Amino acid sequence: xxxxxxxxxxxxxxxxxxxxxxxxxxxxxxxxxxxxxxxxxxxxxxxxxxxxxxxxxxxxxxxxxxxxxxxxxxxxxxxxxxxxxxxxxxxxxxxxxxxxxxxxxxxxxxxxxxxxxxxxxxxxxxxxxxxxxxxxxxxxxxxxxxxxxxxxxxxxxxxxxxxxxxxxxxxxxxxxxxxxxxxxxxxxxxxxxxxxx
Numbered sequence: 001x002x003x004x005x006x007x008x009x010x011x012x013x014x015x016x017x018x019x020x021x022x023x024x025x026x027x028x029x030x031x032x033x034x035x036x037x038x039x040x041x042x043x044x045x046x047x048x049x050x051x052x053x054x055x056x057x058x059x060x061x062x063x064x065x066x067x068x069x070x071x072x073x074x075x076x077x078x079x080x081x082x083x084x085x086x087x088x089x090x091x092x093x094x095x096x097x098x099x100x101x102x103x104x105x106x107x108x109x110x111x112x113x114x115x116x117x118x119x120x121x122x123x124x125x126x127x128x129x130x131x132x133x134x135x136x137x138x139x140x141x142x143x144x145x146x147x148x149x150x151x152x153x154x155x156x157x158x159x160x161x162x163x164x165x166x167x168x169x170x171x172x173x174x175x176x177x178x179x180x181x182x183x184x185x186x187x188x189x190x191x192x193x194x195x196x197x
Contacts, residue, residue: 024157026064029164033059036169038139039110040177040186044117044127050182051092051113053139055103058194062160063103067094068147070121077120080147081113083173085137090115091122092139099151102159103191110190131178140170 039052057063067078076093083090093114094101103109115130116123124130143165157163 024160025162026153026157027061027162027164029059029063029166029169033057033164034063034166034169035171036139036141036166037171038134038173038176040179040182041115041130041134042179042182042186043130044115047117047119048093049115049117049130050187051115052110052182052186053092053113054108054110056108056194057103057105057164059164060105061162061164062105064100064156064159064163064165065094065103065141066100066143066147066151066156066165067096068144069099069150076114077116079121080142080144082122082140083115083133083137084140085133088133089122090124090133091120093120098155099147100156102156102163106194108192108194112187112189134173134176134178137173138170139173141166141168143167 035056035058037054039054041052042050055063055065065081068080070077070079070091076095077091078094079091081092081094083092093116094111095114101111117127117130118125124133
């Protein structure tokens with residue numbers, strides 16, 4: 001009887017230990033692990049206009065982009081994903097309730113972001129400025145550990161044992177297509193696995 005009780009207690013200890021949530025790791029992405037670029041832009045009819053952003057994750061771990069969201073007033077506008085053109089900076093928005101996006105390992109993923117005209121911080125003042133800005137600009141993403149204050153890190157790290165975060169990644173936007181409008185599929189998340197070498 002005593003052996004049975006001891007065995008039951010040991011089984012419960014093992015069961016609890018196995019079900020205890022494991023804290024994942026957030027590691028800095030190495031140079032070349034992540035590429036981010038703008039695929040296309042649709043000219044605005046209203047104060048927001050859609051932007052297709054493409055992130056390529058070359059790493060064998062998932063990648064996370066953590067956003068420094070300004071306020072809900074500007075519908076997802078963030079301080080750390082932006083377009084620079086000469087001395088001008090234009091903040092871009094990403095609508096996500098978690099303030100982060102997770103990308104699977106060895107994938108290319110297109111997702112929807114937003115540009116701002118006539119309202120928001122560091123916005124465009126005129127429609128005619130949009131096309132030249134993307135033809136001559138640079139997309140920049142930056143990460144700081146301070147941005148984690150507004151993120152549910154337990155929820156974020158539950159996506160994988162190890163998440164990589166790029167500290168800074170940028171690319172020229174001269175190849176972005178500027179369109180009159182997007183087709184409905186352009187508003188959806190689209191992921192493709194990278195071909196094996």
